[in-house]
Amino acid sequence: MDDASYLDFHFKPEHFRRSDESHDEFFYTDPRFVVHIDDNAIVAATRLYKELLPEHGKVLDLMSSWRSHLPKDVRYAEVVGLGMNADEMADNPQLSSYVVWNLTTSPSLPFEDAQFDGAICTVSVQYMVKPVEVFRDVGRLSSTLGS
Numbered sequence: 685m686d687d688a689s690y691l692d693f694h695f696k697p698e699h700f701r702r703s704d705e706s707h708d709e710f711f712y713t714d715p716r717f718v719v720h721i722d723d724n725a726i727v728a729a730t731r732l733y734k735e736l737l738p739e740h741g742k743v744l745d746l747m748s749s750w751r752s753h754l755p756k757d758v759r760y761a762e763v764v765g766l767g768m769n770a771d772e773m774a775d776n777p778q779l780s781s782y783v784v785w786n787l788t789t790s791p792s793l794p795f796e797d798a799q800f801d802g803a804i805c806t807v808s809v810q811y812m813v814k815p816v817e818v819f820r821d822v823g824r825l826s827s828t829l830g831s
């Protein structure tokens with residue numbers, strides 16, 4: 685069974701249906717400057733990112749907000765945020781740039797092939813309605829996995 689048939693077999697459309705199917709723009713109109721995880725979880729995420737993301741690499745922060753939890757003592761070439769709220773991402777000191785983008789309506793990412801060296805998606809994957817499409821496209825962006 686190839687990759688696509690395996691995924692189609694195991695993941696039915698109803699598995700990704702939400703109890704509230706209203707447009708994501710409604711929920712994310714107003715900025716929310718909150719942290720979603722406690723200090724220990726932030727430390728664990730930061731430690732993992734330090735281990736996995738290449739120093740001086742270009743990083744994509746998927747489903748980004750006002751904090752990226754990246755290590756402060758590591759320099760990245762660029763950190764690009766993609767999320768729903770511009771005010772939140774504008775307040776994120778670790779982002780070099782950001783794009784407001786709805787992954788539910790547009791799971792193909794607005795970036796050229798093979799331009800990122802790493803991608804993170806912190807405490808947000810549960811909001812994705814099309815995770816298979818999104819992560820397949822993240823592979824396309826990878827400087828090592830992509831085309």
Ligand SMILES: C[S@@+](CC[C@H](N)C(=O)[O-])C[C@H]1O[C@@H](n2cnc3c(N)ncnc32)[C@H](O)[C@@H]1O
Nearest residue numbers: 708747748749767768769785786787788806808
């Ligand atoms: C729980 S917050 C996490 C934010 C950030 N990653 C963090 O660690 O604090 C969820 C984030 O998912 C983003 N998000 C939710 N639905 C989205 C969608 N359809 N497309 C893109 N981003 C989305 C929102 O912008 C929001 O900032």
